[in-house]
Amino acid sequence: MNRLAHETSPYLLQHADNPVDWWPWSAEAFEAARTANKPVLLSVGYSSCHWCHVMAHESFEDEATAGYLNEHFVSVKVDREERPDVDAVYMEAVQAATGQGGWPMTVFLTPDAEPFYFGTYFPPAPRHGMPSFRQVLEGVRAAWSDRRDEVAEVAGKIVRDLAQRELGHQGGRPPGEGELAQALLGLTREYDPQRGGFGGAPKFPPSMVIEFLLRHHARTGSEGALQMAVDTCERMARGGLYDQLGGGFARYSVDRDWVVPHFEKMLYDNALLCRVYAHLWRATGSELARRVALETADFMVRELRTAEGGFASALDADSDDGSGRHVEGAYYVWTPAQLQEVLGEDADLAAQYFGVTAEGTFEHGQSVLQLPQQEGVFDAERIESAKRRLLAARAERPAPGRDDKVVAAWNGLAVAALAETGAYFDRPDLVEAAVGAADLLVRLHLDDHARLTRTSRDGRAGANSGVLEDYGDVAEGFLALASVTGEGVWLEFAGLLLDQVLARFTDRESPESGALYDTAADAERLIRRPQDPTDNATPSGWSAAAGALLGYAAHTGSEPHRTAAERALGIVRTLGPRVPRFVGWGLAVAEALLDGPREVAIVGPGDRDGGAIALHRTALLGTAPGAVVAVGTPESDEFPLLAGRPLVGGEAAAYVCRNFTCDAPTTDPERLRAALGG
Structure with a gap:
């Protein structure tokens, strides 16, 4: 076992028995490189990364390669999900130098952590114009030994170029x-009008863009925006990207038609998409959207919830195919013969329903299950029976591995999704799951100074500090939970986190710029303080913080929080018209700002008052972008919005305000619905 044996990251632990003498990212690793006068190999990946596993098997488990690394390099392994700051800084360098990026990321550094040579996956032998990993190692060693001045010059230039960005x-x-x-x-x-989604292959689910489209439609009535959202959601849900048996979405589709996914399932994708489909149902009443939202929520609770109440990060794409080989998609794909074995006389019906063919839609005659035809033409009872039997048969297969670390940001996204989905569809168990995850975040990830820890595992907090997306996404989850449960403690916790954002993540020298940093002012110093306002697979920390700041300001009337939100959205003014696909959440937050956002106070004579319950549900189902909801009795002091809001004629009432103007209170859910959309 090497030094990684003492880490909490499942990805690092996967490498703990490599013959490579790995170090975790640490000052001690770089001091060892400085003392030994060796360059540093930085290898960055994550546990459900297919090509990370491939390179590990081919190179890091190879005794000869490991021996060469141990003799000539100090090798550092990083889980990008634990250290997104390290990943972001060096990925920016890789993309700038090579024009592309990805994982595994392979970077060679000086002992001062300055990068000078880059790549991603390297094969064990030269292939398709790529050098072998051993050739790369030998080349870097030669440069380090014979051309040190040149290496130092290159490294210095890269660091200077990054600083200017x-x-x-x-x-x-x-x-x-x-x-x-x-x-x-x-x-x-x-937009791809034939297939839904944006751009070509590979196609990623555009969760944050769809949120913008739904909010834009709600505010302006744009039918074009709604149609793009509806069609994209339908194509994704009917394709192989969606697990037609067990619910939940894979990470992306390798083709333009959403047929063949990259089979890993990430918590963040499913949290975001669960919320998207719930919001789509709220806007349209779509039965498909309702089903997918609930199935995705149930998938998260069933397969990702940990014993401590949080949610695990991911399920692997690969699993044992039954013959001892680790194969991508083995858990999910089917042949006609396998359908026959499980379903007997219903096999042909299921093959037609799910698009399973003799030729296959994947590899080796296997098919990814889809819904290529309208379901109404099939016998619903027989189909449901077939689905239950196929799901039970699939459960007997070797399951994909699970990365069971709890990431604060992604759990914040899950809290928001499960709270709202549970409220919309009268599923208190989903709201309870959201509360359980939120409790874990407070109990284990939040210290006495309101500072977040990025990850935990098995009830043990990790060593890495939270980054901006952790604060923004967890605050977003807490705000959603406050609106759904009527428990003001979640608003209080959100405020504590957002005060940290204002104090530690803003540009303190030029606060009027609105700039935010991904790491705190007192965080570990890297070669560059990372700063990225663009969305990737999740909302950027920048836009997540802006959204939470705006929601908190609407709840409390806090001018500093609203001002910070407005200033942070300045970058969206610049990027939105140019690259809207990459600032979807920022655009969605801007829609909320233009709409107010609306502030809704529901007061009732008691917790179980039927009138208050009806008004509360109506408020939650309103489509006004970013509206915040507070519910309680007139005497409650948990929500500032309830102050000075009396009952009307002794009955529960709703007050709707925006931009310092309030409508007359109403006791009628229909009037409230008209005021909020929905």
Whole structure:
């Protein structure tokens, strides 16, 4: 066992018995490199990364390769999900140098952590124009030994170039109607009208863009925005990207038609998409959206919830195919013969329903289950029976591995999704699951100074500090939970986190710029302080924080929080019209700002009052972008919005305000619905 044996990350533990003498990212590792006068090999990946596993098997488990590494390098292994700051800094360098990036990420550093040579996956032998990993190692060693001045010059130039990439003054002005209209036009140009989604293969689920489209439709009535959201959601849900038996989404589709997924299932994708489909149902009443939202929520609770009440990060793409080989997608794909074995006389019906063919839609005559035809033409009872039997048969297969570390940010996304889905569809068990995860975040990830820890595992907090996305996404989850449960403690916790954002993640030298950093001012110093306002697979920390700041300000009337949100959205004014696909959540937050957001106070004579319950549900189902909801008795002091809001004629009442103007209170759910949409 090497030094990784003492780590909590499942990814690092996968490498704990490698013959490579791995170090975790630490000052001690770089001091060892400095003392031994060796370059550092930095290898970054994550537990459900297919090519990370491949390179590990081919190179890091190979005794000869490991021996060469141990003799000539100090090798450092990083889980990108535990240290997104390290990943972001060096991925920016890789992309700048090579024009592309990905994982595994392979970077060679000086003992001062300055990068000088980059790559991703390297094969064990030269292949398709790529050098072998051994050739790369030998080349780097030769450069380090014979051309040290050149290496130092290259490393210094890269660090200087990265430093110049810091985002400048954005003016702090949020986008207006014009910029949002330009963003919608840009999305329309990139939209795939035949298949749904945006751009070509590979296709990733555009969760945050769909949230923007739904909010834009709610605010402006744009039928074009709604149609792009509806069609994309339907194509994703009917394709192989969605698990037609067990619910939940794979990470992305390798083709334009959503047929063949990359089979890993990530918590963040499923949390975001669960919320998207719940919001789509709220806007349209779509039965498909309702089913997918609930099935995805049930998948998260069934397969990702940990014993401590949090949610695990991911399920692997690969699993044992039954013959001892670890194969991508083995758990999920079917042949006609396998259907026959499980279903007997219903096999042909299931093959037609799920699009399973003799040729297959995947590899080796296997098919990914889809819904290529309208379900109404099939016998619903027989289909449901077939699905139950197939799911039971699949459960007998070797299951994919699970990365069971709890990431704060992704659990915040799950809390928001499960709380809202549970409230919309009268599923108190889902709300309870959201409360359980939120309790874990408070109990284990939040210290006495309101500082977050990034990860935990098996009830043990990790060593890494939370980054901006942790604070923004957890605060977002807490705000959603406050609106759903009527428990003001979640609003209080959100405020504590957002005060940390204002104190430690803003540009303190130029606060008017609205700039935010991904790491705190007192975090470990890297070669560059990472700063990225663009969405990737999750909302950027920048836009997540802006959204939570805006929601908290609507709840409390806090001017500093609202001002910070408006200033942070200045970058969306710049990027939205140019690259709208990559600032979807920022655009969604801007929609909320333009709509107010609306502040809804529901007061009732008691917790179980039927009138208050009906008004509360109506408020939650309103489509007004980013609306916040507070519920309680007039005497409650848990929510500032309830202050000075009396009952009306002794009955429960709803108060709706925005932009310092309030409507007359109403006791009628229909009038409230008209005021909020839905």
